[in-house]
Amino acid sequence: MFYVDYLYLLIVLPCAIWAIITQARVSSVFNKYSKVITRAGITGYDSARMVLDANGLYNVNIERVSGHLSDHYDPRANVIRLSDSVYSSSSSAAIGVAAHEAGHAVQHACGYFPVKLRMAIIPVTNFCSKWSMLLILIGVLFLYVSQFAFWIMIVGVAFFATSTLFQLITLPVEFNASARAMQSLRGARIFSEQELDGAKSVLRAAAMTYVAALAVSMATLLRYLLIIMSANNRRRK
Numbered sequence: 001m002f003y004v005d006y007l008y009l010l011i012v013l014p015c016a017i018w019a020i021i022t023q024a025r026v027s028s029v030f031n032k033y034s035k036v037i038t039r040a041g042i043t044g045y046d047s048a049r050m051v052l053d054a055n056g057l058y059n060v061n062i063e064r065v066s067g068h069l070s071d072h073y074d075p076r077a078n079v080i081r082l083s084d085s086v087y088s089s090s091s092s093a094a095i096g097v098a099a100h101e102a103g104h105a106v107q108h109a110c111g112y113f114p115v116k117l118r119m120a121i122i123p124v125t126n127f128c129s130k131w132s133m134l135l136i137l138i139g140v141l142f143l144y145v146s147q148f149a150f151w152i153m154i155v156g157v158a159f160f161a162t163s164t165l166f167q168l169i170t171l172p173v174e175f176n177a178s179a180r181a182m183q184s185l186r187g188a189r190i191f192s193e194q195e196l197d198g199a200k201s202v203l204r205a206a207a208m209t210y211v212a213a214l215a216v217s218m219a220t221l222l223r224y225l226l227i228i229m230s231a232n233n234r235r236r237k
Contacts, residue, residue: 092198
């Protein structure tokens, strides 16, 4: 006898497949617009510096790191780290990614509320994520042995919900960083519409990965809630 998890197949799996597709699309779009070189020869480093200086963030440093699309802003060190494929590249893709990371630095500097909220719940999210699956597993295994196991499972699902909340808060953070980046790039008036369209396409593709991640998390949470409801109905019979 084989157990078939229909809830996973119907709810979670489609979202997981979509997430894989969005990840693949990021690489595809990035590679496409990596071939569109800016006329002014502006590099990823230059575009990040441009956004930072336009917002008075002269104290934020920019470093080069190894890897592909490993770009990020580190608020603790107050530094933007750009990957090899972005730092010295003069492509539309590079200026978009670099400017986006600079947008995150601007968010931190101006106290953008979703960023402050996300930073505040990181310790809680990390703790809950560490224990959620174990608690859910214990609850499922001992559900019909001990009534206490049912409540352990509920706590596990509540812990998992914190990661869903984190993904939800991440969406406005990422979209806003891209909006700030594009506003600064347009304000510079040194890029053509084709160059800006390429940068925007890369950022849009990257943003969809966060939407897909949220969809997977919400679908998984829904699956757990349906399991709890089913278990509760059986427990009462």
